[in-house]
Amino acid sequence: MVNTLQHSVVHRLPQRYHWCASAVGQVIEAQAVSGLNSEDDLIGLRLLSHSGESAWEIMQKIESALAEIQLVCSVVEWEGEPCLFVHRDDECAATCRLKSFGVGIAEPFLRDRRA
Structure with missing residues (x-):
């Protein structure tokens, strides 16, 4: 699995999400960032x-890698693409596990406004 995950790069989506029930079962819904944790x-x-x-x-391989360390996660289509959703409290463990498999984690950076 290591070779297939190397050179993969993920980034964190900007919103928070939660599971909600719908007519077709469990679906993901974005939450307002200003809401309470x-x-x-x-x-x-x-x-x-x-x-x-x-x-x-x-994404299925990433999900399996996280399941090996008993992290609950799900791959769901979000805005037309497969996205992995994990509990906020497990984010650090998930990203550490992914880095150990060679997955890059893209992080936003702030531009210097003086330039």
């Missing part, structure tokens, strides 16, 4: 390095 908060990770069918395959 909840035990049910999820964070989402999206692949930057792959698209299409290969993105789904990589």
Whole structure:
């Protein structure tokens, strides 16, 4: 699995999410960032390095890698792409596990406004 995850890059989606019930079962719903933190908060990770069918395959492998350390997560289509959702409290463990498999974690940076 290590070779297939190397050179993959994910980034954290900007919103917080939670599971909600709908007519078709459990679905993900974005929450207002200004809302209060909840035990049910999820964070989402999206692949930057792959698209299409290969993105789904990589996300399933990432999900399996996290399941090996008993992290509860789900790959769900969000805005037309496969995204991995994990509990907010497990974010650090998830990103550490992914880094150990060679997955890059893209992080935002602030531009210097003086330039």
